[in-house]
Amino acid sequence: xxxxxxxxxxxxxxxxxxxxRRRLALEDWQITVIDRDREHLYQPGLLFVPFGGRExxxxxxxxxxRNGIQFLIGEVGAVDPEQKSVRLTDGDxxxxxxxxxxxxxxxxxxxxxxxxxxxxxxxxxxFYTYDGAFALREALQGFTGGRLVVHVxxxxxxxxxxxxxxxxxxxxxLRGRQMxxxxxxxxxxxxxxxxxxxxxxRYLGQLLDDRKIAVEADFLxxxxxxxxxxxxxYDEREIGYDLLVTVPLNMGAxxxxxxxxxxxxxxxxxxxxxxxxxxxxxxxxxxxANDLPTSKAGSVAHFSSDIFVENFRQYxxxxxxxxxxxxxxxxxxxTGDGKGLLIDFNYDTEPLPGRFPLGRLGxxxxxxxxxxxxxxxxxxxxxxxxxxxxxxxxxxxARMSMSGKHRPDEEVRP
Amino acid sequence: MTATVVSVGDTxxxxxxxxxxxxxxxxxxxxAGQLAARIGIELTDEHWKAIRFLRADYPxxxxxxxxxxxxxxxxxxxxxxxxxxxGKPAKKMAYVAGLPKPRGCV
Ligand SMILES: Cc1cc2nc3c(=O)[nH]c(=O)nc-3n(C[C@H](O)[C@H](O)[C@H](O)COP(=O)(O)OP(=O)(O)OC[C@H]3O[C@@H](n4cnc5c(N)ncnc54)[C@H](O)[C@@H]3O)c2cc1C
Numbered sequence: 001x002x003x004x005x006x007x008x009x010x011x012x013x014x015x016x017x018x019x020x021r022r023r024l025a026l027e028d029w030q031i032t033v034i035d036r037d038r039e040h041l042y043q044p045g046l047l048f049v050p051f052g053g054r055e056x057x058x059x060x061x062x063x064x065x066r067n068g069i070q071f072l073i074g075e076v077g078a079v080d081p082e083q084k085s086v087r088l089t090d091g092d093x094x095x096x097x098x099x100x101x102x103x104x105x106x107x108x109x110x111x112x113x114x115x116x117x118x119x120x121x122x123x124x125x126x127f128y129t130y131d132g133a134f135a136l137r138e139a140l141q142g143f144t145g146g147r148l149v150v151h152v153x154x155x156x157x158x159x160x161x162x163x164x165x166x167x168x169x170x171x172x173x174l175r176g177r178q179m180x181x182x183x184x185x186x187x188x189x190x191x192x193x194x195x196x197x198x199x200x201x202r203y204l205g206q207l208l209d210d211r212k213i214a215v216e217a218d219f220l221x222x223x224x225x226x227x228x229x230x231x232x233x234y235d236e237r238e239i240g241y242d243l244l245v246t247v248p249l250n251m252g253a254x255x256x257x258x259x260x261x262x263x264x265x266x267x268x269x270x271x272x273x274x275x276x277x278x279x280x281x282x283x284x285x286x287x288x289a290n291d292l293p294t295s296k297a298g299s300v301a302h303f304s305s306d307i308f309v310e311n312f313r314q315y316x317x318x319x320x321x322x323x324x325x326x327x328x329x330x331x332x333x334x335t336g337d338g339k340g341l342l343i344d345f346n347y348d349t350e351p352l353p354g355r356f357p358l359g360r361l362g363x364x365x366x367x368x369x370x371x372x373x374x375x376x377x378x379x380x381x382x383x384x385x386x387x388x389x390x391x392x393x394x395x396x397x398a399r400m401s402m403s404g405k406h407r408p409d410e411e412v413r414p
Numbered sequence: 415m416t417a418t419v420v421s422v423g424d425t426x427x428x429x430x431x432x433x434x435x436x437x438x439x440x441x442x443x444x445x446a447g448q449l450a451a452r453i454g455i456e457l458t459d460e461h462w463k464a465i466r467f468l469r470a471d472y473p474x475x476x477x478x479x480x481x482x483x484x485x486x487x488x489x490x491x492x493x494x495x496x497x498x499x500x501g502k503p504a505k506k507m508a509y510v511a512g513l514p515k516p517r518g519c520v
Contacts, residue, residue: 154480222493
């Protein structure tokens with residue numbers, strides 16, 4: 001019996017376990033998923049919570065895993081790649097022949113001095129966690145005006161567009177409450193602009209201008225002076241706030257550092273086309289847990305899992321892996337007022353305008369605000385639970401397609 | 415991205431539209447001094463520590479190191495990187511070290 005152990009039962013771990021359970025013979029393979037808790041959280045839903053979204057975002061992990069997959073609850077403490085074993089913090093040891101690290105990335109407010117303290121979830125908020133998103137909902141309900149700062153500590157973060165989506169949504173929310181004039185909105189980013197790729201910048205930068213949202217770029221926070229309600233950067237710039245919505249530093253799991261498996265942010269260095277660990281061939285890392293130079297997003301977990309599953313079967317049969325992941329990512333960007341846009345890109349091609357997924361037919365539009373894109377985003381929740389996580393076929397190719405896309409200078413004007 | 419050919423001192427190099435070197439092999443220590451001068455920086459031993467780290471890290475990592483990576487692995491505090499390369503340290507270091515501009519997302 002060969003043993004495959006998958007660490008993390010989130011988006012990537014669940015998809016991979018379900019896909020492989022269908023493809024690997026039950027009598028030859030034992031598949032085990034380990035996660036620290038019982039409930040799977042639909043993270044894209046957190047974006048809507050501060051504005052009143054009420055759907056239940058959680059399901060039991062066990063129910064999301066196919067029969068024939070063993071599910072263990074436990075916190076991973078360390079991996080020993082030489083002994084091929086995983087030690088849980090309660091002392092249990094699980095041995096493997098092949099290991100998939102899918103423990104994602106998480107918010108680390110403890111990494112910025114001054115962020116955690118009495119003001120955490122009072123005047124300093126996040127929406128990347130379940131508790132954070134609900135605390136922020138209360139804060140927004142009670143907000144009477146002043147300066148509202150949306151802030152990103154550093155890249156990479158999961159869902160890199162989420163802070164911008166939040167900014168658009170909060171602007172629309174304030175307008176809806178007739179208090180937009182009482183609020184100064186500022187978007188603070190360590191990057192050199194709200195959007196960095198040139199074509200997306202041109203299309204999207206305008207949206208921020210139109211909504212009178214100020215952008216403070218190249219701002220790398222050193223500490224927060226919570227008493228003075230001020231962000232202080234390494235080059236000693238200061239930005240005051242009345243309400244701060246921050247995206248804390250995102251980091252991979254601590255056991256990755258403890259096992260010597262990670263880089264400076266605890267991400268596992270992998271081959272960017274096969275997801276195989278560069279240090280240990282029997283270890284793969286999928287989803288947000290690896291250091292791929294693409295977005296950390298559920299869509300990447302999905303597309304790369306298609307490649308990974310085929311490669312894994314070749315690898316365990318002892319033949320060369322022939323499938324190559326191209327960095328394909330695909331993200332809806334909510335822009336408020338019931339509209340959204342969509343971006344589709346990979347390692348080599350920046351987000352371009354056009355139609356998706358079918359060249360002329362769409363029905364989604366790339367880099368353009370439409371109602372259809374917003375409904376696409378909302379419909380995604382159903383797709384996530386019922387098609388994506390079970391590992392069913394979805395009509396979205398793993399490889400990015402140029403069909404339907406064009407460079408703006410090739411744009412044909414009517 | 416299309417590269418253009420420019421002359422810096424008496425060397426000819428390939429750069430992208432923002433002036434970042436596109437050929438890893440075209441960089442020399444002499445060139446670094448000239449690139450630094452163009453952005454008003456005079457290179458000291460401390461600058462060299464950061465630049466040498468970036469050069470050595472790039473081939474194995476395949477990406478230009480972030481400030482956090484330089485700080486953790488080369489042991490130079492982020493604050494100090496802002497003193498050495500004022501304003502936009504990540505970009506300025508990459509420029510002088512002849513590496514691609516650090517990656518953004520969208
Ligand atoms: C607010 C928000 C909005 C988002 N919107 C979108 C969107 O619109 N589209 C999109 O594509 N993506 C979106 N994402 C990103 C998406 O949710 C993630 O990229 C995706 O969940 C990554 O999957 P993963 O399996 O790598 O990590 P996760 O799904 O986070 O799973 C990691 C799992 O590992 C477990 N774990 C971690 N450490 C340990 C340990 N030591 N021991 C045991 N278990 C451990 C965790 O409990 C968790 O279950 C959003 C994320 C957020 C926060």
